Amino acid sequence: MAKEKGLTPQSQDFNEWYNEVIQRAELVDYGPVRGTMVIRPYGFGLWENIQRALDDMFKATGHTNAYFPLFIPMSFFQKEAEHVEGFAPELAVVTHAGGEELEEPLAVRPTSETIIGHMWAKWVRTYRDLPQLLNQWGNVVRWELRTKPFLRTSEFLWQEGHTAHATQAEAEAEVRQMLGVYAKMSREWAAVPVWEGVKTESEKFAGAVYTTTIEAMMRDGKALQSGTSHYLGTNFAKAFDIQFQDRDQQNKYVHTTSWGLSTRMVGAVIMTHGDDKGLILPPRIAPVQVVIVPIYKSDTREQVMPAVERLAADLKAAGVRVVLDDRDQYSPGFKFNEWELKGVPLRLEIGPRDVEAGTAVLASRLGGKETVQLAEVVGQIPHKLEAFQAALYQRALEFRDSHTWEVDSFEEFKEKVEQGFVKAFHCGDKECEKQIKAETTATTRCIPFDEPEAHGSCVRCGKPSAYGKRILFAKAY
Amino acid sequence: MAKEKGLTPQSQDFNEWYNEVIQRAELVDYGPVRGTMVIRPYGFGLWENIQRALDDMFKATGHTNAYFPLFIPMSFFQKEAEHVEGFAPELAVVTHAGGEELEEPLAVRPTSETIIGHMWAKWVRTYRDLPQLLNQWGNVVRWELRTKPFLRTSEFLWQEGHTAHATQAEAEAEVRQMLGVYAKMSREWAAVPVWEGVKTESEKFAGAVYTTTIEAMMRDGKALQSGTSHYLGTNFAKAFDIQFQDRDQQNKYVHTTSWGLSTRMVGAVIMTHGDDKGLILPPRIAPVQVVIVPIYKSDTREQVMPAVERLAADLKAAGVRVVLDDRDQYSPGFKFNEWELKGVPLRLEIGPRDVEAGTAVLASRLGGKETVQLAEVVGQIPHKLEAFQAALYQRALEFRDSHTWEVDSFEEFKEKVEQGFVKAFHCGDKECEKQIKAETTATTRCIPFDEPEAHGSCVRCGKPSAYGKRILFAKAY
Ligand SMILES: [Zn+2]
Numbered sequence: 001m002a003k004e005k006g007l008t009p010q011s012q013d014f015n016e017w018y019n020e021v022i023q024r025a026e027l028v029d030y031g032p033v034r035g036t037m038v039i040r041p042y043g044f045g046l047w048e049n050i051q052r053a054l055d056d057m058f059k060a061t062g063h064t065n066a067y068f069p070l071f072i073p074m075s076f077f078q079k080e081a082e083h084v085e086g087f088a089p090e091l092a093v094v095t096h097a098g099g100e101e102l103e104e105p106l107a108v109r110p111t112s113e114t115i116i117g118h119m120w121a122k123w124v125r126t127y128r129d130l131p132q133l134l135n136q137w138g139n140v141v142r143w144e145l146r147t148k149p150f151l152r153t154s155e156f157l158w159q160e161g162h163t164a165h166a167t168q169a170e171a172e173a174e175v176r177q178m179l180g181v182y183a184k185m186s187r188e189w190a191a192v193p194v195w196e197g198v199k200t201e202s203e204k205f206a207g208a209v210y211t212t213t214i215e216a217m218m219r220d221g222k223a224l225q226s227g228t229s230h231y232l233g234t235n236f237a238k239a240f241d242i243q244f245q246d247r248d249q250q251n252k253y254v255h256t257t258s259w260g261l262s263t264r265m266v267g268a269v270i271m272t273h274g275d276d277k278g279l280i281l282p283p284r285i286a287p288v289q290v291v292i293v294p295i296y297k298s299d300t301r302e303q304v305m306p307a308v309e310r311l312a313a314d315l316k317a318a319g320v321r322v323v324l325d326d327r328d329q330y331s332p333g334f335k336f337n338e339w340e341l342k343g344v345p346l347r348l349e350i351g352p353r354d355v356e357a358g359t360a361v362l363a364s365r366l367g368g369k370e371t372v373q374l375a376e377v378v379g380q381i382p383h384k385l386e387a388f389q390a391a392l393y394q395r396a397l398e399f400r401d402s403h404t405w406e407v408d409s410f411e412e413f414k415e416k417v418e419q420g421f422v423k424a425f426h427c428g429d430k431e432c433e434k435q436i437k438a439e440t441t442a443t444t445r446c447i448p449f450d451e452p453e454a455h456g457s458c459v460r461c462g463k464p465s466a467y468g469k470r471i472l473f474a475k476a477y
Numbered sequence: 478m479a480k481e482k483g484l485t486p487q488s489q490d491f492n493e494w495y496n497e498v499i500q501r502a503e504l505v506d507y508g509p510v511r512g513t514m515v516i517r518p519y520g521f522g523l524w525e526n527i528q529r530a531l532d533d534m535f536k537a538t539g540h541t542n543a544y545f546p547l548f549i550p551m552s553f554f555q556k557e558a559e560h561v562e563g564f565a566p567e568l569a570v571v572t573h574a575g576g577e578e579l580e581e582p583l584a585v586r587p588t589s590e591t592i593i594g595h596m597w598a599k600w601v602r603t604y605r606d607l608p609q610l611l612n613q614w615g616n617v618v619r620w621e622l623r624t625k626p627f628l629r630t631s632e633f634l635w636q637e638g639h640t641a642h643a644t645q646a647e648a649e650a651e652v653r654q655m656l657g658v659y660a661k662m663s664r665e666w667a668a669v670p671v672w673e674g675v676k677t678e679s680e681k682f683a684g685a686v687y688t689t690t691i692e693a694m695m696r697d698g699k700a701l702q703s704g705t706s707h708y709l710g711t712n713f714a715k716a717f718d719i720q721f722q723d724r725d726q727q728n729k730y731v732h733t734t735s736w737g738l739s740t741r742m743v744g745a746v747i748m749t750h751g752d753d754k755g756l757i758l759p760p761r762i763a764p765v766q767v768v769i770v771p772i773y774k775s776d777t778r779e780q781v782m783p784a785v786e787r788l789a790a791d792l793k794a795a796g797v798r799v800v801l802d803d804r805d806q807y808s809p810g811f812k813f814n815e816w817e818l819k820g821v822p823l824r825l826e827i828g829p830r831d832v833e834a835g836t837a838v839l840a841s842r843l844g845g846k847e848t849v850q851l852a853e854v855v856g857q858i859p860h861k862l863e864a865f866q867a868a869l870y871q872r873a874l875e876f877r878d879s880h881t882w883e884v885d886s887f888e889e890f891k892e893k894v895e896q897g898f899v900k901a902f903h904c905g906d907k908e909c910e911k912q913i914k915a916e917t918t919a920t921t922r923c924i925p926f927d928e929p930e931a932h933g934s935c936v937r938c939g940k941p942s943a944y945g946k947r948i949l950f951a952k953a954y
């Protein structure tokens with residue numbers, strides 16, 4: 001519930017603003033175990049709408065859902081050298097169960113490549129068993145030192161897609177296809193603009209040949225990696241011996257991919273769109289799209305309520321997610337603040353004079369009020385929600401573009417990376433990347449697919465650029 | 478994939494039949510960790526359809542989804558005496574995480590009453606915060622000694638509803654409402670008839686005041702507890718100090734409920750409907766409702782394929798879950814067996830002469846074939862699926878009723894309980910229940926709500942009956 005005191009302004013302390021808004025808007029709370037979160041109904045509603053959009057797209061591209069066990073024998077992680085190096089430090093380990101010490105400790109899955117690889121070794125026999133196109137919705141655990149709800153928690157919810165293919169080309173096409181699905185979800189549902197690109201070697205997934213990513217810019221100029229899609233080559237196929245007999249009768253290793261998008265995306269929505277009044281939610285995934293606030297005194301209540309109840313029912317019947325805020329104990333002003341805090345896109349205010357005139361006041365969470373005709377508003381709302389969705393995306397895009405700079409000197413790099421993203425040339429050397437991080441805390445975000453060909457000198461060390469184009473740097477969550 | 482060899486007949490070894498059918502129909506596989514299962518796409522498709530039906534009903538009754546952490550401090554279990562006694566022996570325990578030993582070991586949730594109680598203590602202040610109507614979809618872990626896929630596994634998927642109310646009456650009404658939702662899902666979607674009733678004291682949930690249950694009969698006459706709804710009184714409210722200020726300004730403890738339905742329901746579907754050829758799936762939750770098997774030789778392929786492809790597209794457009802089995806490497810007979818094993822309700826067979834005549838052969842998984850007009854079949858299929866659904870339920874109901882007996886002597890009890898369910902009088906004494914279990918392995922399943930009032934002597938010890946009606950006994954999974 002909204003407190004009387006306003007939120008800390010973003011410009012004053014963005015981090016504090018985030019911590020306040022997620023709690024006051026009842027998106028999330030802290031769990032009793034360090035680094036865990038409770039996703040409250042309003043926050044979960046956002047995630048459910050993201051899930052539905054993604055799940056539909058996964059199915060439309062031929063994937064089916066399945067479920068693999070939470071517990072993975074520790075020995076599985078040893079089988080892929082880079083994978084164990086990346087994940088071992090973050091594992092939570094079950095050592096006792098059913099009152100006894102286990103013979104082999106069990107890892108709580110941080111990701112499921114190993115256990116799915118183990119099962120594929122059994123299921124995949126010939127080329128007819130390929131491709132394997134699986135997705136799993138579930139929870140994973142990565143024991144992180146510094147946690148922040150939605151962005152980095154010990155346990156989080158996500159989907160992890162896992163596919164196996166007969167050829168490298170088919171697997172690589174899958175990697176790009178699923179990154180495209182993430183980009184589409186991000187842009188068209190979450191209204192969050194993203195760059196699509198490849199991670200540098202030092203930023204790739206532990207066990208991947210390469211990692212592709214969507215990177216979004218938050219309102220403090222920092223980057224949020226919002227979804228990744230990995231080409232795993234034959235690394236896991238060799239580790240788990242997943243071979244198939246091809247059409248040419250030869251036994252070959254499968255090429256695998258994996259791709260994941262998590263409750264982080266909720267964090268992206270909060271930090272891309274929110275303002276000093278609170279959240280601003282994209283209509284397509286907002287748990288509540290329209291709130292109706294009736295305005296009455298005790299002697300006009302009977303005049304107003306039937307009209308707003310009918311309106312709420314009509315909007316609901318039209319498929320709009322609507323709430324009628326008929327709580328008597330709060331003033332309209334209090335309610336306005338609360339629903340603004342909660343980021344509801346549109347608000348309808350209706351008082352006795354409105355009922356008489358057959359009108360209502362429509363207020364947008366992006367600003368502006370207009371008088372609308374009650375007889376027409378149900379038909380108009382879907383269009384207004386779509387317009388809101390488009391405006392929100394446009395606003396985020398403009399913010400991003402005005403906070404992205406091409407830089408060619410390290411001095412300028414250091415200055416601009418404090419405010420947003422920089423595109424610069426880089427030599428491709430890991431040590432040079434490390435040095436940039438040490439001096440600025442900024443990291444390479446990706447080598448963007450869409451960036452035009454260009455050549456120059458590394459922004460830090462001056463050696464020739466390695467990627468044939470500028471790459472993206474930012475401080476990141 | 479179907480093997481050439483048939484399934485072990487149910488009458489020969491029901492247990493073996495079950496183990497074979499779940500694997501060959503590709504519903505499930507065994508995970509690498511003892512007692513865990515992998516739910517394969519075909520099995521998960523069933524679960525997804527059950528989920529969707531339930532989730533819609535939960536939302537229609539005012540509940541919203543949320544998510545609470547997987548890890549629960551061990552100390553939480555100590556707070557409710559019966560709860561810890563019931564669950565402590567089954568807990569899986571995380572002792573190490575992030576490379577270090579934890580200060581307090583963490584239980585992997587076996588159920589979430591404790592952690593939700595902990596959060597409610599923070600969230601619930603006044604009567605205005607009530608009722609709390611939450612549901613969570615997720616995984617839980619209970620370390621069981623004897624496991625069987627879907628029926629009893631170390632980890633399983635379920636939903637757990639948790640609600641808190643201002644009054645006992647409201648909480649008890651919720652308990653019954655949600656049991657009713659389970660019964661409706663079971664009967665109308667899974668086509669599984671169930672008894673609704675109350676568990677005896679010795680069979681109730683650890684921490685509940687009482688437990689209500691739906692009990693189904695499998696084709697071997699054994700019972701499967703398929704969903705439970707518990708009235709928890711103020712037990713957890715007191716353990717976690719969940720108090721609210723009521724309208725009368727008094728501080729009171731909330732009354733809580735919890736209710737759960739799991740992937741066990743998939744087991745219920747398999748064992749209620751399956752026969753010696755394999756699964757028989759209820760159309761409303763079947764991942765595939767109709768399979769089309771084209772019948773051609775190499776010189777008639779071109780004649781048949783366009784017609785079946787059009788039919789498949791038309792059925793899909795009509796909202797039917799259809800598969801066109803166009804695999805060239807298998808004979809029609811092989812395909813018939815495989816789709817029968819997989820329990821697909823309806824099969825359409827179409828050869829060149831059918832195409833010429835504008836007909837198809839429609840075969841039902843419940844037996845019988847008929848010739849249908851291609852021009853009409855798309856319009857007919859939805860009705861035929863509904864008729865199949867109704868017939869499947871009717872068949873299960875008749876099986877159950879013909880395997881249920883009222884008995885009044887312990888001799889007859891022992892004889893009949895080998896074949897199905899018995900309704901008998903019981904004295905209500907826990908020791909007497911134990912004795913019955915020791916002698917017959919049968920347990921009390923429930924005190925059915927619908928059973929008429931009647932009085933008599935305990936079927937074992939002869940003391941007066943305690944429940945005012947006959948109660949239900951069976952051997953159970
Ligand atoms: Zn350099």
Ligand SMILES: [Zn+2]
Nearest residue numbers: 904909935938
């Ligand atoms: Zn007795």
